[in-house]
Amino acid sequence: xxxKDYKLSPRVDQVGIQDRVDRITKRSVKNEAKRKGLYMALNxxxxxxLEGADTDFKIKQLCYKAQHLHDSFPGLPTTAAVCxxxxxxxxxxxxxxxxxxxxxxVATAFPSGQSSLEIKLLDTKIAVDNGAHEVDMVISRGKFxxxxxxxxxxxxxxxxxxxxxxxxxxxLETGELGTFDKVRRASDIAMDAGxxxxxxxxGKISPAATLxxxxxxxxxxxxxxxxxxxxxxxxxAGGISNSKLxxxxxxxxxxxxxxxxxxxxxxxxxxxxxxxxxxMQIMKQESGNYQSKEYFSKD
Amino acid sequence: MKxxxxxxxxxxxxxxPESTGHIKLKNKYDLFIGGKWVKPKSGKYFATINPAxxxxxADLAEAGQTDVDxxxxxxxxxxxxxxxxxxxxxxxxxxxxIARLIQEKAREFSVIESLDSGKVIRESRDIxxxxxxxxxxxxxxxxxxxxxxxxxxxxxxxGVAAQITPWxxxxxxIAWKIAPALAAGNTVVLKPAETTSLxxxxxxxxxxxxxxxxxxxxxxxxxxxTGAMMVEHKDVAKVAFTGSTGVGKIIMxxxxxxxxxxxxxxxxxxxxxxxxxxxxxxAVEGIINGIYFNQGHVCCAGSRLFVQESVYEVVLRKxxxxxxxxxxxxxMDKNTDIGAINSKKQLDVINNYIKIGKAEGAEIYQPKCxxxxxxxxxxxxxxxxxxxxxxxxxxEIFGPVLAIQTFRTVDEVITKANNTPYGLSxxxxxxxxxxxxxxxxxxxxxxxWANTYNxxxxxxxxxxxxxxxxxxxxxxxxxxxxxxxx
Numbered sequence: 001x002x003x004k005d006y007k008l009s010p011r012v013d014q015v016g017i018q019d020r021v022d023r024i025t026k027r028s029v030k031n032e033a034k035r036k037g038l039y040m041a042l043n044x045x046x047x048x049x050l051e052g053a054d055t056d057f058k059i060k061q062l063c064y065k066a067q068h069l070h071d072s073f074p075g076l077p078t079t080a081a082v083c084x085x086x087x088x089x090x091x092x093x094x095x096x097x098x099x100x101x102x103x104x105x106v107a108t109a110f111p112s113g114q115s116s117l118e119i120k121l122l123d124t125k126i127a128v129d130n131g132a133h134e135v136d137m138v139i140s141r142g143k144f145x146x147x148x149x150x151x152x153x154x155x156x157x158x159x160x161x162x163x164x165x166x167x168x169x170x171x172l173e174t175g176e177l178g179t180f181d182k183v184r185r186a187s188d189i190a191m192d193a194g195x196x197x198x199x200x201x202x203g204k205i206s207p208a209a210t211l212x213x214x215x216x217x218x219x220x221x222x223x224x225x226x227x228x229x230x231x232x233x234x235x236x237a238g239g240i241s242n243s244k245l246x247x248x249x250x251x252x253x254x255x256x257x258x259x260x261x262x263x264x265x266x267x268x269x270x271x272x273x274x275x276x277x278x279x280m281q282i283m284k285q286e287s288g289n290y291q292s293k294e295y296f297s298k299d
Numbered sequence: 300m301k302x303x304x305x306x307x308x309x310x311x312x313x314x315x316p317e318s319t320g321h322i323k324l325k326n327k328y329d330l331f332i333g334g335k336w337v338k339p340k341s342g343k344y345f346a347t348i349n350p351a352x353x354x355x356x357a358d359l360a361e362a363g364q365t366d367v368d369x370x371x372x373x374x375x376x377x378x379x380x381x382x383x384x385x386x387x388x389x390x391x392x393x394x395x396x397i398a399r400l401i402q403e404k405a406r407e408f409s410v411i412e413s414l415d416s417g418k419v420i421r422e423s424r425d426i427x428x429x430x431x432x433x434x435x436x437x438x439x440x441x442x443x444x445x446x447x448x449x450x451x452x453x454x455x456x457x458g459v460a461a462q463i464t465p466w467x468x469x470x471x472x473i474a475w476k477i478a479p480a481l482a483a484g485n486t487v488v489l490k491p492a493e494t495t496s497l498x499x500x501x502x503x504x505x506x507x508x509x510x511x512x513x514x515x516x517x518x519x520x521x522x523x524x525t526g527a528m529m530v531e532h533k534d535v536a537k538v539a540f541t542g543s544t545g546v547g548k549i550i551m552x553x554x555x556x557x558x559x560x561x562x563x564x565x566x567x568x569x570x571x572x573x574x575x576x577x578x579x580x581x582a583v584e585g586i587i588n589g590i591y592f593n594q595g596h597v598c599c600a601g602s603r604l605f606v607q608e609s610v611y612e613v614v615l616r617k618x619x620x621x622x623x624x625x626x627x628x629x630x631m632d633k634n635t636d637i638g639a640i641n642s643k644k645q646l647d648v649i650n651n652y653i654k655i656g657k658a659e660g661a662e663i664y665q666p667k668c669x670x671x672x673x674x675x676x677x678x679x680x681x682x683x684x685x686x687x688x689x690x691x692x693x694x695e696i697f698g699p700v701l702a703i704q705t706f707r708t709v710d711e712v713i714t715k716a717n718n719t720p721y722g723l724s725x726x727x728x729x730x731x732x733x734x735x736x737x738x739x740x741x742x743x744x745x746x747x748w749a750n751t752y753n754x755x756x757x758x759x760x761x762x763x764x765x766x767x768x769x770x771x772x773x774x775x776x777x778x779x780x781x782x783x784x785x
Contacts, residue, residue: 016581
């Protein structure tokens, strides 16, 4: 079989993408649908801290929050996972033990990815050996822009192998790719190379996740599913900090990929502050009033 | 197909109805002649109903000959004594005022439009009414610049314009007609379509509020008969019609040999052409916007889809998937994508074509959506296995029914696209710029959209070739039919 030419990946038109996104953002999610959507969103969050200043204490706080979003209100789900740097994986794994909350670790010289494969593999191995359930890797954007698609593909495949049983999320860093065509191309490469999830952003580059970019990636996932029968997950990350936007993402998933993708097995939000806004909306649904932001823990 | 996406989900949207409590409607509307509401001399009234519920909304006057005479007389008087003597700058002020008032009352206009026509609130709120206001704003700007609009030619107004508008975009089509007529210095007698007159009558109230001199705009309601009386009236200098090609032909016969100018905005059977190198997911969105916008009650609807054979299967699959997430039902719900068919009569026409399509051997596909029991509804429909010689590929259906054919080469698709008595619009989808220019220059259509569909703007002229009509509306070109030159 001839090698795949990723330059031939399907084209994407910006005007049409925006038209489709507009249809979704104009939908009105009310009452029970809103309540259910908010619960779903909470349960899809990868509660994230990726700071130079992170410490074990900070990670412990985050892990507690992931399992106890707002204990004064019973019946809330946990988040899907916590997302940390590799050196905090051990702490995190210990803290979330038995709760069902997963530990995701960024790896591969996050966020720039500017390092050798050896270091990236080692980075991944450390995370996995310490018990990470999921690995969030970054692609080599420089190589991608140079047109070295095979390099990018093989690198992802090598990391996938190093992941073992851990699920691999591949961060495309769409804010550095420049066009929707390139986002589509990078999505195709990542899925072919063995990604379990494709993810928009590191959160370190602006723009991070947007609805149009996510739609391009969801369409790629759909085409891949039709082609191979394999489901790939989607994770928009960065910049999703309010409930309304989160619900729009969920609607987009529902209308593009159907109800099967609407679980945290196949869809995640990478976010640090979304949870509190969703909590506030859930309380508002119950009581009819907005509560002060100070009622919700800021971790 | 081995993998199929299942669009059912246990997470479903709840109803999100737009409130209707704020609108002000009368139970009975008279005729708006000479700046006043007058009872029809005919003594006759007819009901306008909500096509989504079949409930009566109001009674409307049916204008007879005496009423039409009175309306034209009022328009003539306003033209002779006031409007033709006013400077362009002053005319412009009135038109701006109308535009602003429509904007202020946009919510009320859009709710009334949706109740009366069955179109979804999302479209009346985001497209029809804002665009209508935009047309008034746009032409208000031309009123004092006419002298510069046509270099080396001196434009003059015509007199009384008889304008007859259709039921598919009631308020928008009225704006397309009234705004340039007034900017050019003419006065107007307008007849809205009998099933969708309410926004026209609401506009009459706005016109009163704007203080437009009496008789500059007169609005008479009624059926085709009333329209015929307007067209045939000797004091009418200009006829502007949007509607079916059949009626357009009758009008052209009626005014043959007279000095009346005319603009005809008639039917269409547009080709929407998808090449293999197109951005396919967005092309699918364009197909949806092309044919299911406004229930397919669109003269420029992309009702003939041509897909290059190499991508036919994948486009069809994507299209069917996309149709699964279209919400059909209550037009007042903010989430509804496809509303009610405008009238029982039109529903019968559409259903008859669906029957014809099946009898011709085409394969029908409709998504699984539910439709309400009461009211007039048609599921979004597509036909595959269609031949160019099928009636569903040749005749205007004016409903949410798409006929799909495949093609192999550029020349073939150009021949097929032009192989129609109509020539209003077309769509081209390709990633290659040169292909776009090649097609836009060869397609015999008044409007060609590239990598998008059904986009409108007041600055852009709109109109047809061949049996889709003559004259342009919108843009600078839209002024010319309302002017004469020495």
